[in-house]
């Protein structure tokens with residue numbers, strides 16, 4: 001696999017953590033680009049949509065945490081091939097995103 005750089009807050013959790021975790025699980029080297037909350041205003045100027053997480057892959061900046069999580073999880077055999085099982089995974093991921101979205105509103 002090519003060079004991977006994950007840019008996200010220096011925290012355990014949030015939208016970036018599942019991406020870091022799946023990369024660790026698959027033994028994939030990656031640049032763990034962490035930044036403080038104070039640095040976010042500057043970092044977001046260089047990201048699509050002004051949001052994080054962002055993963056640099058094949059020289060492109062890719063966004064959307066669940067899409068990225070699924071992409072790596074498929075390569076790590078951590079995402080079901082069975083369509084129904086995949087649906088159940090997606091349901092949980094999207095429910096967590098709903099909660100995260102509401103929580104985010106209280107932080108920013």
Ligand SMILES: N[C@@H](CCC(=O)N[C@@H](CS)C(=O)NCC(=O)O)C(=O)O
Pocket residue numbers: 014015016050051052053063064065066104108
């Ligand atoms: N749909 C995006 C949402 C990303 C997102 O909202 N990230 C937060 C940090 S966890 C952010 O950058 N918030 C700043 C903003 O939306 O202005 C995803 O799933 O990755």
